[in-house]
Every structure is written in C-alpha cells, then in structure tokens.
Amino acid sequence: MISRRWQRWVQIWDLKETGHAMAMIRIAMGLAVVFDYATVGTLGLVPQLYGDASLGGWSGYLGRRTPPAWALLPDALADGWLLWGMLLAAGICITIGFYTRTAFLLFVLLSAQHAQILSPADRGIDTIIRNVFLILACSGAGLVWSVDAKWITGKWAGDNRLLPAWPRHLIVCQLVLIYTLAGISKFGIQWMPWGGHTALYTILQDPAVAFANFDWIENQPWFFFTQVGTAVTMAWEWSSSLLLLVFYFRFSAEQPGKLRAFSNRYRLQYIWASVGVIFHIGIAAMMQLGIFPWAMLATYFCVIHPDDLPAWVTGSAKPASPVPAGRPQTAP
Amino acid sequence: MQHLPTGGILPTVTHSTPQAQIRAALIGIVLFSQVILAIPAIQPVTEQKLRSPGARAEMRMWHRFLTNTGLSWTEDEFVEHLDTVTTGAHSMRSAAVAPLLPMGRWLGVHQSWGLFAAPTTFPTRLEVEIHEPGGGWRHVYRRLDDDYDEMASVFAYRRVRGLHDSAQHKPGKPLRAFCNWVAAEMFAAHPNANRVSVKMIQLHITLPGEPKDPKQTTRTRVVVQRDEIAP
Numbered sequence: 001m002i003s004r005r006w007q008r009w010v011q012i013w014d015l016k017e018t019g020h021a022m023a024m025i026r027i028a029m030g031l032a033v034v035f036d037y038a039t040v041g042t043l044g045l046v047p048q049l050y051g052d053a054s055l056g057g058w059s060g061y062l063g064r065r066t067p068p069a070w071a072l073l074p075d076a077l078a079d080g081w082l083l084w085g086m087l088l089a090a091g092i093c094i095t096i097g098f099y100t101r102t103a104f105l106l107f108v109l110l111s112a113q114h115a116q117i118l119s120p121a122d123r124g125i126d127t128i129i130r131n132v133f134l135i136l137a138c139s140g141a142g143l144v145w146s147v148d149a150k151w152i153t154g155k156w157a158g159d160n161r162l163l164p165a166w167p168r169h170l171i172v173c174q175l176v177l178i179y180t181l182a183g184i185s186k187f188g189i190q191w192m193p194w195g196g197h198t199a200l201y202t203i204l205q206d207p208a209v210a211f212a213n214f215d216w217i218e219n220q221p222w223f224f225f226t227q228v229g230t231a232v233t234m235a236w237e238w239s240s241s242l243l244l245l246v247f248y249f250r251f252s253a254e255q256p257g258k259l260r261a262f263s264n265r266y267r268l269q270y271i272w273a274s275v276g277v278i279f280h281i282g283i284a285a286m287m288q289l290g291i292f293p294w295a296m297l298a299t300y301f302c303v304i305h306p307d308d309l310p311a312w313v314t315g316s317a318k319p320a321s322p323v324p325a326g327r328p329q330t331a332p
Numbered sequence: 333m334q335h336l337p338t339g340g341i342l343p344t345v346t347h348s349t350p351q352a353q354i355r356a357a358l359i360g361i362v363l364f365s366q367v368i369l370a371i372p373a374i375q376p377v378t379e380q381k382l383r384s385p386g387a388r389a390e391m392r393m394w395h396r397f398l399t400n401t402g403l404s405w406t407e408d409e410f411v412e413h414l415d416t417v418t419t420g421a422h423s424m425r426s427a428a429v430a431p432l433l434p435m436g437r438w439l440g441v442h443q444s445w446g447l448f449a450a451p452t453t454f455p456t457r458l459e460v461e462i463h464e465p466g467g468g469w470r471h472v473y474r475r476l477d478d479d480y481d482e483m484a485s486v487f488a489y490r491r492v493r494g495l496h497d498s499a500q501h502k503p504g505k506p507l508r509a510f511c512n513w514v515a516a517e518m519f520a521a522h523p524n525a526n527r528v529s530v531k532m533i534q535l536h537i538t539l540p541g542e543p544k545d546p547k548q549t550t551r552t553r554v555v556v557q558r559d560e561i562a563p
Contacts, residue, residue, distance in 0.1 A: 048510075
C-alpha cells in the first residue's frame with residue numbers, strides 16, 4: 001500500500017505539460033513587479049526606500065547589522081539606485097523572458113535584501129512574489145512567449161515542448177497555503193457569525209487601507225452586502241484546501257466515484273478561481289493595497305492546465321503526449 | 333460538450349526513474365517545511381498587549397461570546413488563560429520554525445499569512461500640518477480628504493503606508509527618518525513654514541446602530557523644525 005501511494009506521489013510530481021500556464025504567471029506577475037518598481041521611481045522614492053540612512057534612506061537596519069549585499073558592495077549600493085535599478089531590470093527580464101532563470105534568482109535575492117533593510121516597506125505580497133519566483137526559477141516558464149524561447153527554438157512562442165508540471169502544482173500548493181492560513185488566522189470575532197460578520201465593514205472604515213470614504217456603507221443594503229462579503233470570504237478561504245482534492249480528482253480521473261466525476265465534469269478549480277477573481281477585483285476597487293490584488297491574480301493561472309487553453313492561445317494543436325510513456329492519451 | 337479533463341492524469345506505469353523519485357522526495361521535504369512555517373504565528377496576548385483599546389475591545393467581545401455559551405471565567409481569569417495558551421503556542425511555533433529561519437531570511441520567504449486577521453476598530457489616520465509664523469498650524473494632508481491632499485500619492489503608496497500604518501506610540505528610526513523626509517519636502521513646498529507636524533490620529537469605528545464616537549486621539553506625533561533639516 002505504501003509503495004503504491006509513494007508511486008502515485010512520484011507520478012504526480014513527474015507529470016509533464018507545455019509551459020503556457022507557467023509563462024502566464026511569469027508575464028502577469030512580472031508586469032505587476034515592473035509597475036511597482038516604476039511607481040517607486042516616478043514617486044521619487046528610490047533613495048528613501050533603498051538607500052543608506054546617511055543619504056536620506058529610511059532604513060533602520062543599516063548600521064546595526066549589515067545585510068550581505070551591503071557587505072559586498074557598500075559604496076555602490078549606498079544611495080539605493082543600483083539596488084532599485086537591478087530589481088527593475090530583473091522584473092523586466094522576467095516579463096520578457098530574457099535570461100529568465102537568472103532574472104528570477106537575482107530578483108529573489110535582491111528583494112530579500114531589501115526586506116532586511118526596510119522591513120516595514122516589505123509587504124506580504126512581496127513575500128508571495130519571492131515564493132512564486134523561486135518556484136518559477138526551477139521551471140520552464142521562460143521557454144514560452146519569451147526572448148529565451150526565440151533564441152532556443154526560433155519562435156517567440158516556443159515549440160510546445162513538454163516541461164515538468166511540478167512547479168505549477170507547487171504554486172497551487174502555495175495558493176492553498178496562503179488562503180487556508182489566511183482563513184485560519186482570521187481569529188478576529190468580526191469575521192465570525194457571532195461577531196456579526198462585520199469585518200469587511202470595519203476594514204473599509206480604516207482610512208489607511210480604504211480606497212475612499214466609505215461612510216455610506218453603514219446604510220442598508222450596503223451594510224448587509226459587507227456582511228455577506230465577510231461570510232463569503234471566510235467560507236472561500238476555509239474551503240481553499242479542497243482545491244488539492246479537486247486536483248487529485250483530476251490526476252485520478254480514470255478512477256470511479258461520483259464526487260470525482262462531478263469535480264472533473266464541472267471543473268471546480270475554475271469555479272473556485274472565479275470566486276477569487278471577483279474577490280481580488282473587489283479588493284482592487286475598494287482598497288488601496290497597491291499591486292496586491294493584481295499580483296495575486298497573476299498566480300491564478302496556476303489552476304489552468306495548458307490542455308484546457310484554447311488553440312489560439314497555445315498557437316497549436318494539443319501536444320501528442322502530456323506525460324511520459326504509459327500515460328493514457330485522453331481521459332475516459 | 334465533453335467537460336472531462338484531457339491532460340494531467342496520472343500514468344498507469346508502476347515504475348519511476350530514480351531522478352523522479354529523488355525529485356518527489358525533495359518536493360515532499362519542501363512542502364513539509366513550508367507547512368511547518370505556515371503554523372499561524374500567534375502572538376502572546378499579554379496584559380501589556382491588552383492595553384491597546386483595539387485588543388481590549390476584541391478580547392471583551394470574545395469573553396462576552398464565551399460567557400454566553402456557558403463559560404464561567406471572569407474577565408481577569410479569561411485574560412490569564414489567554415496569556416498562558418497564546419504564550420505556549422507562540423513558544424512551540426518558535427521552536428518548530430527555528431531551524432528554517434536562516435533560509436527564510438536569505439531568500440525572504442516565509443508562510444505567515446495573517447491577512448486582516450483581526451480588523452481594528454481603532455485605526456489611525458495620517459495627517460500632516462505645517463506651521464507658519466503668524467498663521468498657526470494648518471493641514472496640508474489628511475488621508476482621504478480631498479481638501480488636504482499634498483503628496484497624497486506618496487503617502488498612499490503601499491510601501492510608504494507600511495511605515496506609518498504600523499507606527500507605534502514611540503516612533504522608531506524608520507518612522508523618524510520618514511517624518512524628517514516629509515518635513516523636508518513640505519519645507520521646500522512652503523518656504524514660509526517653520527515647523528512640520530506628522531501625526532497618526534486614532535479613530536474609533538462603531539457599527540451601524542451604535543452611537544458614534546467622535547473622539548480622536550493623537551497616537552503619534554513628530555514635529556520637525558526647519559533648522560533640524562539639513563539644507
């Protein structure tokens with residue numbers, strides 16, 4: 001039994017697919033990153049956010065314990081422009097797929113340095129971006145719709161070669177961890193039914209995060225809608241761990257079971273993702289959290305199996321065999 | 333229309349390559365370590381933490397709810413138990429994640445996802461005032477106020493918000509540096525100003541149907557004189 005389960009575990013991480021979904025994550029998240037670093041530049045905040053305190057930086061870290069990048073390049077990094085420039089350049093390289101793996105790794109290491117220098121300016125979404133980029137650095141995300149693809153295959157879109165699917169599946173696990181933990185961590189009574197589901201109302205009254213003045217939502221039916229939004233958020237986050245089950249149902253589509261058949265027939269992963277898209281567009285419309293909703297939405301491409309994409313996206317017919325020898329060609 | 337999946341189904345083969353087995357084992361280790369890191373980082377709920385009005389209000393709501401469900405602890409007893417449980421949970425988590433922290437620090441990766449875990453009913457609002465001789469103090473920025481919106485796009489930027497939104501009663505080094513920079517920008521824009529004040533005003537959010545609480549308290553205030561800023 002253990003041997004059989006281990007074999008299935010190995011097979012799950014040995015699946016192969018084309019790199020379109022991973023390339024979508026790369027491009028969408030890369031665009032969010034480039035927009036964010038360009039914003040820092042246009043706001044004139046480079047020395048303040050990335051520079052040494054002696055040159056106007058806000059860091060409380062430098063001078064106490066020097067991060068490795070500063071130990072290696074103290075003078076070059078002092079005013080922050082080199083660090084910011086390298087992060088922006090890495091973001092652009094990731095987006096266009098130019099030396100993609102190197103760009104992913106460079107971005108993660110430099111961004112981690114910045115997290116040490118000025119931790120209050122390093123937000124949750126920055127960690128999510130680093131987590132995802134670290135996974136994508138091990139993937140073939142740069143072999144589709146990229147400069148690297150043009151160099152290697154002669155085509156910008158790549159040659160539809162089969163690549164390991166495990167990085168995409170690992171990003172699915174990352175999404176599940178984020179949402180499940182976000183749900184479990186919501187211990188504030190306002191998230192609970194016995195707290196009146198007033199969390200969303202309270203958040204929208206917080207001037208630090210609200211996009212505008214939302215005093216009017218104390219009136220009905222708006223207040224009721226915020227209560228519904230709170231309840232749906234909790235239910236959706238708590239249920240996100242079921243996404244793993246939905247994926248397992250897909251892996252084992254040839255096995256019997258009504259629930260499995262239902263999940264595969266109605267593609268529940270896309271229904272789950274649709275709720276998430278609405279959730280994050282709502283956040284973008286009502287809260288001022290910068291690139292958070294957009295970078296999160298970029299990760300949603302991980303729920304898409306490349307075979308589910310229409311031919312006009314992938315630019316060709318389905319690959320002959322998405323997994324190694326022995327795999328059934330089509331689902332039953 | 334056929335809705336069944338066309339790819340991503342496990343093969344029926346019974347043997348895998350050694351490379352695939354090693355990869356699967358490594359991924360298993362990575363996933364296990366990430367789940368350990370994901371154990372919610374519960375902060376000890378001490379008497380000192382409960383001095384914050386938001387935390388105390390939250391604690392009282394939980395105590396009221398649990399009392400209604402049959403709990404017979406007094407508020408003090410409840411706080412004592414809360415302290416014991418949360419301190420214990422915090423210590424256990426700290427011990428579990430300790431071996432993984434160096435890697436997390438180098439790569440800037442972790443798995444703590446307490447997004448709006450306990451929305452505060454006592455949020456703060458950033459305000460900036462300038463003082464001009466003979467004119468007294470006047471606002472130049474107040475969050476979400478179109479009448480006072482100088483440098484609004486800078487203050488709203490997510491990384492900048494991270495500095496002032498998490499501000500403690502006693503401003504730390506980054507917040508002090510931020511306030512000095514704001515002052516320098518304001519002095520440049522207002523040549524007659526001789527002082528700049530950066531304030532975090534604490535508000536109290538009440539629910540619909542509850543009486544409004546108009547009280548606003550200054551949680552943090554940093555005043556910078558023009559002669560403190562290097563030309």
